[in-house]
Amino acid sequence: MATVLEPAGAPAADEKPPAGRTEPTTPGGRRRHLPPLLAISPFYVLFAVFGAFPILFSVYLSFQDWDGIGDMRYVGLKQYGWLLQDSVFWHSVLNTFEIWFLSTVPMLFLALVLAFLLHSQVRFAGAYRVAYFVPNVTSMVAMTVVFGSVFAQAGLANSALRAIGLDGVGWLSSEWGIKSSVSIMIIWRWVGYNALIFLAGLQAIPTEHFEAARVDGANSRQTLFRVVLPQLRPVVLFAAVTSTINGLQIFTESQVLFQSTDVGTTGGPGQEGMTIVLYLWQKAFKEHQFGYGAAMGWVLFAIIAVFTVINWRLVAGSDDDRRPGIAGLLRRKGARRGR
Template sequence: MATAPLVEKPPAPVAEPPAAHPKKGILSYWRLYAAISPFYLLFLAFGLIPVGFSLYLSFHRWDGLGSMEYAGLSQYRYLLSDTDFWSSIGNTLIIWALATFPMIFLAMITAVMLNSAVRFKNVYRFAYFLPNVTSVVAVAIIFGSVFSTNFGLVNALLQAVGLDQIAWLNTPWGIKVAIATLMTWQWTGYNAIIFLAGLQTIPGELYEAARMDGAGPVQTFFRITLPLMRPVLLFVLVISTVTGLQSFSEPQVLLQSTANESTFSGGPDHAGRTMVLYFFQQTFDNNDFGYGAAVAWGIFLVVVIFSIVNWRLVQRRGED
């Protein structure tokens, strides 16, 4: 039987490699760079350049009008021996401690209450966040009336329970307590909203399992809520450290009526003179812009050190 001749299959066409596109230069994306340039230009003008100039200024003596005089490291050496600067650091740390720890405690309790609320959640969130968006100057004026010696609300409550009046804005510890109370009132609601966001990320199954195992609310909080909230707690602690150590408006407005030396003296015995208040006093009262720049960099170093210390302490407790 004759067989049909084999027909060879034509070879498959070889795909040609795609044509290489010419490389586009940076200038071809100029529209994109122009769209994002305003942020970087503003950051350069109001961020990097002032920071760099302050560092340069800290090595010079300058009153703001005349010519600069190179001073080298002499201003930093004087800063290390400046008792007023160290006193302002002590005042700042005391006020920070009096304000931060009660604030974090109240913010956590408030967040737990908001998380368990069923009705009017948004109303509560707005009410607790309102102090943070209120003008610090207006609030400080109100708190100045609240802590007034003769007509203040706090002294009226003390007299109502049979206690003596306290000159809050004329005694060293009274000044610190008044400033810390103002800062606590201002930041509790803000941090409560942050804690609330962290609480809402915790799975509800964990709480159901804890209730089935017979755990009460206190055990549930310390065994489940607090360990899982440690990253949020660390964030709040670091942010509170940075903002608390840079307090300025609160003591400046609250104590300006009691300051005898200058607007930035911090009240009697300089008890409310924080680090930033001392920086403003040296810069704008004494017109010593060079030394003021050195003080500013000293403040920056203190804030960085205490932020790192708080970070390490919370992390170590988390590892334990």
């Protein structure tokens, strides 16, 4: 049998390439990655068209004076300068902060209490969870119309107050009545959602910690503040940040509750229901000042970023004070078992 001689220097058939070198990618190898790339491409295409492009275009638009139809006129930072001198804008900022405080703080507290009660051994817990989540998936436009009839001068809220001997409240005509009515709608919508978020965090806490608190004779309030809250900081941080972002973007409640066909009258009497996003919508889509609305949107983005950082620093805390009550409870429990 004839022996086939290989050319000098040619690598053997089973010889691997030297370390640090890779074989060139063949067209067939590149085609092997094509199906998964095509499978995920719709997301990136949609994000580029409906996410990235509007964001980048809004940055460009904030430096332009444009009514949406005619030619754009470059004005530089004048839009932001006009915004700083706009008294209605600063009034909307104050209204947004007041409504956010009246709604977010009570809402997070009620959500935590509801989650703590659901975490206990109660009957029909599943039905309660569904009931608490229903407001979040209900059309806010429809529910705002319902709340508008409830808070009317002769509505259900004032009828209930008069039934117990109290005077009626101008829910839709007075300064704090307007802010309170909008805050109540926000609480109604988001308290159940955040309660389920807190409930998921509670279920991740080891049962030994609750047993240690029970052995030490801790009541429900002590268990909540000494055992639950220190370990729920990541969940509380998530809920606080998302509630801050949602609270500073209030729009539907005020827009439907105080809708008007006249330019400049949006927000109810005295514009006490005027929020930042509602004012942005009025300037951009009613008065056709799209550049001014884009500048307002980026100022709102900066405000939300600042408040997010503040929430992070206040809620997250340091690693040294994450679980002060738990450590003591577990040490005391171990000491008792040792005895």
